[in-house]
Amino acid sequence: MSTWTHRHILDLAAFSRDDFAMVLELAHRFRTMPLTGARKLPALQGRLVATLFFEPSTRTRSSFELAAKRLSADVQSFAAASSSLSKGESLLDTARTYVAMGADMLVVRHQNTSVPQQLAEALEAAGERTMVLNGGDGLHSHPSQGLLDLYTLAHHFDPSNASIAALQGKRLLIVGDILHSRVARSNLWALTACGVDVVLCGPPSLVPDAFAGFVDAPPPGQANDPVPQRGRVSVTRDLDAALADVDAVMTLRLQKERMSQHLLTDLDRYHRDFGLTHQRLQQCKATIPVLHPGPVNRGVEMSGALLDDTARCLVEEQVRNGIPVRMALLYLMAAAESPAEPSVVPSA
Helix, strand or coil, rough: CCCCCCCCCCCCCCCCHHHHHHHHHHHHHCCCCCCCCCCCCCEEECCCCEEEEEECCHHHHHHHHHHHHHCEEEEEEEHHHCCHHCCCCHHHHHHHHHCCCCCCEEEEECCCCHHHHHHHHHHCCCCCCEEEEEEEEECCCHHHHHHEEEEEHHHHHCCCCCCHCCCCCCCCEEECCCCHHHHHHHHHHHHHHHCCEEEEEEECCCCCHHHHCCCCCCCCCCCCCCCCCCCEEEEEEHHHHHHHCCCCCECCCHHHCCCCCCCCCHHHHHHHHHCCCCHHHCCCCCCEEEEEECCCCCCEEHHHHHHCCCEEEEEHHHHHHHHHHHHHHHHHHHHHHHHCCCCCCCCC
């Protein structure tokens, strides 16, 4: 396995193809561990992982905590509602409190962009060795979700290996609220890095034409793109035409809590124009998989019948894959901090 170089994991725009390959390989090892006898590995024994979620979460938080526990780490969960934030404590002071308690890693989710990065920079400046993993920040990035979506697709196309090779040359359609979606942004960096062409579809208010150039320039804060040749990104308004020529489709939740304006007035019309149903998917060239990062608004992004069709809809598979992917991230970060540790990893 190549060398992992990221102390903090803040944005997939900084990942190279080798980085993505390492995460997929290790996640696949963790996923294929025997269900008995090796459910728990001692890889992070004695480490403390703190989950600092300043924004509500079910899947991401639970998945990270389960991932840490399966690597034998101690886990401390932060609850904003019952914290000293209500007494005026700053975010940095909250983070430093957990660092003082011995946290080796902070998984941070916040409704404002760049908070995880700011915390990482402040801790670095103070000489702290605690690592920060972005659990989702504002409209910016959701690295672990982008990686578990990547792994879910790779595993679907090649269950025995789930590598980048399984994704090269594929065409993915992402439908819905791209403008307010940090998941979409992370997926664009991840998928194009692995040779996937991405088609974005939705109304102009939610999918501006400018997104066609999202990965064209070097990522913010970097002189050069770590991926020399990416897949292409395009924008369309015609969902039915787009479905006829893709290998997979992902639909996104309408991010109503992040909309600064009333960009949609009629959810029924949105479902008619951009919602996924079994009938609409008949236009596809094959029985393509359907993904959604969750939670799903039934009858809006997709029909309830499609959501419940586990042979076609991979939502539960995405949740299942979140644990091994997040195990891989925690493991790689720990390995980068202490090359001699952790000492236990499942064999290929």
